Amino acid sequence: MKQAPVLPPSRRPLSIHVTMETRPSRRSLTLPDVLSSHQVRVQVKACGLSPLDLKLFRDVGMQRDLIPVGREVAGVVLQVGPKVTFFQPEDEVVGILPLDSSFSGLCEVIDTDEYYLVQKPEKLSSVCVAAALRDGLCAYTALHTHARMAAGHTLLVTDGASSFGLMCIQLACYHGAKVLTTSHSPQNHTFLEQLRPSVARVIPVYNSSSELLSAVMEETGGLGVDIVVDSGVHLHEGEEEVESEEKKLLPHKHDIISVLGVGGHWVTSHQDLQLDPPDCRLLYLKSASVSFLNPEVWTASSSQQGRYLHILKDIVEKMSSGVLRPQPEEAVPLYEATVAMETVQRHPKTKAVVQL
Template sequence: MKGLFYRAGVSDAEPKFVIQETCLPEALGSHQVRVKVKACGLSPLDLKLLSDVGIQRDLIPVGRDVAGVVLQVGTDVSFFQPEDEVVGRKHRTERCLLTVTVVLMEYREIQKPEKLSSVCVAGALRDGLCAYTALHTHARMAAGHTLLVMDGASSFGLMCIQLACYHGAKVLTTSHSPQKRTFLEQLRPSVARVIPVENGSSDLLSVVLEETGGLGVDIIVDCGVRLQEEDESEETKFLPHKHNIISVLGVGGHWVTSHQELQLDPPDCRLLYLKSASVSFLNPEVWTASSAQQGRYLHILKDIVEKMSAGVLRPQPEEAVPRYEATVAMEAVQRHEKKKAVVQL
């Protein structure tokens, strides 16, 4: 059986993602489930995170989100039976999911609703988990809150918008291009205001204060920030500066950031202190990097797929690629040419 792996410690001239033979245990553990894979979601590997948690291997398995059909269950498995359709996320990097069959622990997967396709749920599970973690776990969102979502047309931003609207929050968002602005304008009245930032300079502060009566927003969810005002590189030119983020935050507000190396200067900290505001870091791998709070994690996954099945969360459709294109697709994802990819088996 073959799987997709990241080859560590090679030069740039050699391929970083390779197809290698892998094997699964013939005998299942008491709480393990053997699953026939129908679709597998690919997202960028955080190599620094893997190094920080002590995972250093020559070949690192690729593939996090999987949807498939149960083939066999362990002796003590009570949640699933053969022929059940399931969806789950891999814990750390024990096994490669981009294979014909995989073995998962029963408490790392949930039942897949019949209305959802395997490709849809495998492609949207990570974004849904990130949105749920940002808005509920970190920001404690409630009805009546005002939310600012940066780059609302992204797959993650769209999930945040839909989840916030469902819970009665007022949503403001930014657009990075005229096409994205048109797309977001079509979401009205779910989106109260679309703020264009494609020209490199925006009236973010004035627009937000106008929409909130000068009070600022209760919650901000970003997709990265600029640490230096003069940084105008292609990767960061559409990102808001950290001081602008803090300036539009209201008293008692909460900022959820995806920036791993955020540095706040003393004036920034002073402004946060004056507003009694707080900052949280959104790490999408935190649920699977630790075995703590597994019950809460499963509840989140179940709620996500139920909302997707009910039409509350409508992810952007993702075109699946065949298995033989998985290496090329993963290379594009790792280079950030694509946010994600889905492989259909």
């Protein structure tokens, strides 16, 4: 096996970190001379920036002042540990660094465990896969792991023009599900209409969300949908008065429960969801269920690591074959990473990818 030259210990890759108050700072990390058994040394070509869930870090006991960002990485293997079996030097790889990683994806060279990476197809660009990997993982987790989607199911995806929503739509159409979606602006509505007939109906909610229930019932013959995947919900009536324009477009939790059919499944991204007794009663009457979509669960627990790697491999293969076609993101250079990260943190639906 051809071994790449070991980087000299004097080479100290820079990583940009974000403090618990999301203020940028700089810190250097020294690469060890010898890799541990299952570690891989990767030269990073691109990394995706996603918002930090600071509450999650506190909940899992990671009280660190500096948290690495840009954990969705794509790069080339430089060196492998003595027991690595998945990769060899010069392989192109992609993956998501774990929550407790010492390295940021903004480092030029990183060390990580081989079980967090998969092979990157040659025809798939590093920028594309780094920008879309997290959304692909979320869509796969929501539809397959939680909702058990199957051909013939009817699916409602809220905010289908978002990067996550678009992944859900494409994955569902590929597996033969009937897809309904909502649009949050006239521009998004025009974009989603271009996806027809793959998308059965695009429901505009930027004028009034009251159309959602009637439109879904009309499209499903009054039966409701089998699966709902949301990108956030309103919990209480009247809270939209103090919310941003973007959050005003989110459906109310009662509307979501109302559009569910018998035996339906609701996958929610709202981590603080509160269900009142009438909500629970309605779910009980429909024998419906609710799942919470936590995209970090795969790297926070190693109990299903083999399944996680299978999902990552399937996602990148579907991107390479054109089944999943994420919206292209313009890469920013490293010196603009701090500003880009601050924007992503303030506007969680914003995407950013850094090319190194």
